[in-house]
Amino acid sequence: MTIVEGQGAVVTGGGGGIGRALARRLADAGARVAVNDLDPAAAVTVAGEIGGYAVPGDAGTAEGVRDLIAAARGHLGEIDIYCSNAGTAAGTGPDTPEADWQRAWEVNVLAHVRASRELLPVWLERGAGRFVVTASAAGLLTMLGAAPYSVTKHAAVAYAEWLAATYGRRGLTVHCVCPQGVRTSMLAGSGRAGEVVLLDTAIEPEQVADAVWYGMNEGSFLILPHSEVRDYYALRATDTDKWLRGMGRLQQRIEESGLHHHGHDHVKREVCGEGVAGTSARRAPGRAHARRGSRP
Numbered sequence: 001m002t003i004v005e006g007q008g009a010v011v012t013g014g015g016g017g018i019g020r021a022l023a024r025r026l027a028d029a030g031a032r033v034a035v036n037d038l039d040p041a042a043a044v045t046v047a048g049e050i051g052g053y054a055v056p057g058d059a060g061t062a063e064g065v066r067d068l069i070a071a072a073r074g075h076l077g078e079i080d081i082y083c084s085n086a087g088t089a090a091g092t093g094p095d096t097p098e099a100d101w102q103r104a105w106e107v108n109v110l111a112h113v114r115a116s117r118e119l120l121p122v123w124l125e126r127g128a129g130r131f132v133v134t135a136s137a138a139g140l141l142t143m144l145g146a147a148p149y150s151v152t153k154h155a156a157v158a159y160a161e162w163l164a165a166t167y168g169r170r171g172l173t174v175h176c177v178c179p180q181g182v183r184t185s186m187l188a189g190s191g192r193a194g195e196v197v198l199l200d201t202a203i204e205p206e207q208v209a210d211a212v213w214y215g216m217n218e219g220s221f222l223i224l225p226h227s228e229v230r231d232y233y234a235l236r237a238t239d240t241d242k243w244l245r246g247m248g249r250l251q252q253r254i255e256e257s258g259l260h261h262h263g264h265d266h267v268k269r270e271v272c273g274e275g276v277a278g279t280s281a282r283r284a285p286g287r288a289h290a291r292r293g294s295r296p
């Protein structure tokens, strides 16, 4: 008997990448899963694989979230677990078009707000509910080359914290998942910054699902599939100027990266400084099997 046996779960963006791995993990653990995706065929395929329900639609609009939750309740009875996972990485710097900034806000932040608006009345009434936000290490640190992503993922973390702080005593369990690189189509499209900063330490979506499953069983708010993120996050809080100087050097590396390739140890040195934050040899448990250096 697992902690999710028989429970009703929704996964947004469940047709691929991290969402698909989460949907499979939850189904394996005995949950009944509604698989949402913008791509209807992807939602149908994953739902078919796991004996779940496909609920295609856009998790980045108010209407899309309302319809998704109504349809999922139709299939599942009540929703016990909601994985607000869909995200968009569109945009670069301040010149990113207004429409893309707005879309990032809607998909990466308001999707969580809107889903919780629908779910909280029932969850608080019965004193139980589990809300899983797929944010990003960019929400604790920053993603070079991607201002809309960094800003909205910070907001996603902030909203998850707010929910946990406000309703944790009333039965709401919140998990905030903050991976660095994960081998999905999003990483494949992340350009030079993704290549330089993320690729060497990228993990598989299944390793994120393993970390989420572990965090669910432990009751952890912050789920860090890359353990070194905790050290970077600590450095950012305790010596922000030093952390920013390291990020600036990393930005320089990215700009020079047409010429050279810089690997993981280099990133760690730039972000944390040699030995400063105790990052030496610690690795997330699932990292041992991560492939290095190739695209998905």
Ligand SMILES: NC(=O)c1ccc[n+]([C@@H]2O[C@H](COP(=O)([O-])OP(=O)(O)OC[C@H]3O[C@@H](n4cnc5c(N)ncnc54)[C@H](O)[C@@H]3O)[C@@H](O)[C@H]2O)c1
Pocket: 012, 013, 014, 015, 016, 017, 018, 019, 036, 037, 038, 039, 042, 057, 058, 059, 060, 085, 086, 087, 088, 089, 107, 134, 135, 136, 137, 178, 179, 180, 181, 182, 183, 184, 185, 186, 187
């Ligand atoms: N891949 C990474 O390196 C990485 C790292 C940290 C966090 N994340 C976060 O993980 C989440 C999942 O990303 P991924 O890497 O699995 O991406 P992905 O592109 O591989 O898969 C995302 C899935 O979500 C669907 N989708 C996109 N927008 C949607 C929407 N508005 N409504 C419903 N479905 C939608 C896509 O069709 C796709 O099937 C995102 O929130 C992303 O920001 C990814």
